Amino acid sequence: MTENPTQGAPLFHTVLVANRGEIAVRVIRTLRRLGIRSVAVHSDADAQARHVLEADEAVRLGPAPARESYLDIEAVVEAARRTGAQAVHPGYGFLSENADFARALEAAGIVFVGPPVASLDAMADKIRAKETVAAYDVPVVPGVADPTLDDAALAAEAQRVGFPLLIKPSAGGGGKGMVAVHAADELPAALASARRTARSAFGDDTLLLERLITAPRHIEVQVFADAHGTTVHLGERECSLQRRHQKVIEEAPAPLLTGLAHGAELRERLGKAAVDAAVSVGYRGAGTVEFLVSDEDPDAFFFMEMNTRLQVEHPVSEEVVRVRGQRQDFVELQLRIAAGEPLGFAQDDVALEGAAVEARVYAEDPANGFLPSTGPVLRWREPQGEGVRVDTLLLPSADAADPAAVDAGQPEVTGFYDPMVAKVITRGADRAEALDRLDAALADTVLFGVRSNLGWLRELAAREDVRAGRLTTELIDGMEAWNAPALPEDLAALAAEALEEASDDAAAAERHAAGSAWARADGWRGAGAPQPGMRVRVGDEDRVLHGPAADAETEEDESALAGLNLLAGDPRDPRSAWLHRDGATWQVRRLRRAEVVEAARAASAARRAPAGAASPEARTPMPGTVVAVSVDTGDTVAVGQELAVVEAMKMEHPVTAAVAGVVTVHVAEGDSVAAQALIAAVEPAAADEPAEPAPHEASAQNA
Template identity: 75%
Template sequence: MTQTPAEGPALFDTVLVANRGEIAVRVIRTLRRLGIRSVAVFSDADAGARHVREADLAVRLGPAPARESYLDVDAVVAAAVRTGAQAVHPGYGFLSENADFARALEAAGVVFVGPPVASLDAMADKIRAKETVSARDVPVVPGIADPTLTDDQIVAEAQRVGFPLLIKPSAGGGGKGMVAVHAADELPAALASARRTARSAFGNDTLLLERLITAPRHIEVQVFADTHGRTVHLGERECSLQRRHQKVIEEAPAPLLTGLAHGAELRARLGRAAVDAAESVGYVGAGTVEFLVSDEDPDEFFFMEMNTRLQVEHPVSEEVVRVRGERVDFVELQLWIAAGQDLGFGQEDVTLEGAAAEARVYAEDPAHGFLPAAGPVLLWEPPRGEGVRVDTLLFPPDSEDDAPGRSEGPDQPEVTGHYDPLIAKVIASGADRPQALDRLEAALAESVLFGVTSNLAWLRDLVARDDVRAGRLRTSLIDEAPAWEAPAPRAEVWDAAGAAFAPEALTSALTVQGIDEATLAASGLRVQPAGAWHRQDAWRAAGAPAPALPLRWEDLSVLWRGRGSVAPEDGPSAQDGAGPGHAGGRSLRHPADPDAAWVHSGGHTWRIERLGRAERVAASRAAAAARRAPAGGGSPEARAPMPGTVVAVSVSTGEHVEAGAELAVLEAMKMEHPVTAGVAGVVTVHVRPGESVPARGLVATVTPHTPDTADVPTTSGESA
């Protein structure tokens, strides 16, 4: 919906987008459509990023760490002034809810595309926000919200409120630092961890505690308010599918309300409460009011917080919201409001049409505890089709550099550990919820991402679950599910990987079949030396052996001898896996990862390694050692699962620890990750707090217990 007002302030000529990744690309897309000059900002890690190339102008902020680039208020404001930007769109995350940033822009004469400073201040502090909205009779969750209390006082007060409790950073958002506590003895360590995360992520370690609602549904309401006193809500989204308080799949409208006989009435009540919350702080712009709704009694709902910005999941609402029958671009609405325009419509003009669902594609490994992943993107093939939309930081296939004057090529950006691991959002819409979910499941299966491990296959499995399809959602559903296991490759997948290596692996076999060296060279195949020891004809007493290519996936090693011929090597049978076949699949070898073949088939992706002699010997020895080791035995070396910073060391050198004991805590991609002991024994610590550790870096070594040390007290294996 493009507004064409007959009078009133015009839109801006130049807007700086103070963000990166898919949100920056999405905002720039609207600016281009509206004929507004766009300015991107970037760190050294993002010099070749898509948002940089798609903007009309780009300004370097600083080094890769966010604190030295995207979170540097002075650098961003200076970039806006230097480029003549009349307004700054903050996206979400980074400085989008930073009142000091809004003040600095105001002082520089630049418009902040967001709410007034007073609204940011009021809603940035969850404690103050609860007090403000409760004065307007918006229901809030009971809990502890006194920033003057020490941890000891909070522990004592918690006994009065009762368990379970949810710890939340007062200045935070996005689920970061939130910890569920089910018993009093868990609380001290949980408070310490939550304070560390809050201090690191938000620069403020103030906490509040709320009663943990059982069987909760997470419903949020989209609101818009202009400077002329008009506030409306644009329906609701359900975000109940979460992992560790991070949203994973969002839907609009909320399945909970759709399935209720009085759903329309409850939608109106939630919308009215959201509008009251926004008006209680004089809100202007786009915002989201989040509620917890009891699944057991949907009429009981509680205000959680207000996000004073555009949300990651706003596309699902854009797909279903209609204003006088037309679609709405939320970024465009933000710009009109920031320019001083009236919204131009009222609540009676808003309707919802159809259904939509969004899945967040992260660079992470679901089969290994959802550890964040990093690395270069070798191939990206997004899904297509009716009702499918993809918002991503990755370049579309065969993309051209459409920002004149830029010399960088269209190579995909590398996923690093410096920023949030979100790399794409896949959104599907339909006439109703079943059709939207069908399209989402198919789109996830069609998406091909090589080079970095992602959660695409896990997301597809999640969408297909019976509870999800039936709309039986709750915020704990994912965390209660069994650990997800990636399917082992079947013969068709091994064939695809083997075929990717075949030009090198089978050259000598091709030679003895009469293919001359010139033909081989012309086809790009490597020519083997011509000596007798390289021949595979019948001069050998045993006859010509079949070429064998040693391949490995995870701990599974096989010998591939041609299509349909796979033999296990030092491991379970290659045919044991229940993974899908290769029908309609995709495979790739890339110079950036020369010893691996990436295979996509049936909605799953595998990275198959080719083993050299040294790797084969090591794999064989490791398999033999594993067979000899006692049940439950682990490695004496505790290594970092990913690049990160040591935020806490939990033990001292010389201590005795049990297997599973927490040795240290790393922070990476805005999350804390404990490093634990694989065996019981005497620990030697190799790191200090504040130290950076690379992926697989040695954190500690545990010397296994011997009989003469068995009676020494040990550190408990129960982590905080």
């Protein structure tokens, strides 16, 4: 132990951070401020990641897959023992709520910066958690919570609970495996999908059923408890803006409560329920108690679960919570509690000031079903300004004034981990100011190399319902499909010019290296017809671009350059240019001759095909792992029937048949597949012999 320079209290001299990404960077930042030596751990994929570079020491755990590295309890404990770590901070996800991990650390004499093992055990099982908190008069959602029930028994109980209902993995968290079911015929496939996800993600396929609350809002309460009998709450957050049960935008305080006449009284009731839930399991450390609140009847709220760790969205609470007028560092509070210190304040010392909003920036393609996007990050520029905070795993940006500047050493976004690359957090005197600052911050954020949800986040945050605080967990699912903004003509011309220059530079370098006649300074020149327009792909659209005329220096050209961030000629992909202006981002990739020919052939085939004809080949749109094969070679399948399920970046993506007919399967469960890999091919049924619809078609699509 060493003396804390601020309070003279004993703290750890070395702490291992058993995580990766932005949360590892964020924990290391606090350790550095407190003068505590930090140890990072990493997989082979993260050998040069930011958290590794910023830590005082780093230890390799194993290969890229999480189960062989970050989830390897023995490897993490050995790393802590070998580096002399007195404590381990688990971050969130991975082993943060794993009771076996906490036991292993305890056996090794190492402090787990988290709750006691008994608390982890009680809250890790949703069934047991509901029973425990209900005994303390914390309201729970009606449902079925019996781990002995198989699918048939659950289906029978579902009739008693009534529809709509929600299937939830008992051992799960973060929304994984949760499936909404609106009718009895959807239940069998939904149960199968939920069990498969729960088994893969948590090693436990026990399920529970809950009544699906109508017009639900997701409100969570931050709690802290020390080992000296003090448990307090630090206000609430609203996390109702979710997609597939994954939070997207979070804020504090909850607009639901600030908009109610009796909001302060309801906040007090929610806070008391959260404290009671923590006390019910003898909690210690930082935790979050999550509630479902009906928008139609806010006084009716129900306990969902308790997350026994720091939350992804904790920054919004840090930005608004004041203890005796002072901001709080939640990681520091965790460390102090783990070191045996008392909290040092009571509930009456806690107040909320202003408002804060957080948006999660994901490497994904909103215009293409939010498919994960992988690859190297070429440029990252964080937003600046008053009330703006960014937590990220990405490194500070290169010189944005240099069009050819590539961010050296940036981590590559892979399919092994969650696709979140950053959190953009803004604070204001009120919610409107925080949202205005969020819009400006997202517009100023530059991310080249992978597609992102930045533009979609801006559109979501600007919606009338969101600005007015009319939020439910169903809002995003009810939104129309998002279309990326078209590339303006002025930028198209600049992109063509930049690609032409980059291509010429690359070709000249190759010719010079090869001693080509084109590189000789003897006046020799080739002659030929002028080149036609440049054929490129912008997003998923093929276009022909023409650069500006040599003497076309106009005010419009100067206007196009204003606020433009451009990257062309990256050595890893000299045929691509990335552009960012007015909060929108485009990738323009010059097509190779073979790609142009292939596109022409495809267009010709489409013209010859019957109207509405679809491809008989079912391919995966993203790289990942085949977690289920739903049909066998020789089966007759219907249009829309699920053929297989591919998991990537913690999400399942069903691959379905586009035509009816007899299927040939080309993969097996457990196979690793690349993007556009052939999963199955369907021999179309004869026109006069349509395939019979699969009896579970509707439920498979729903699942």
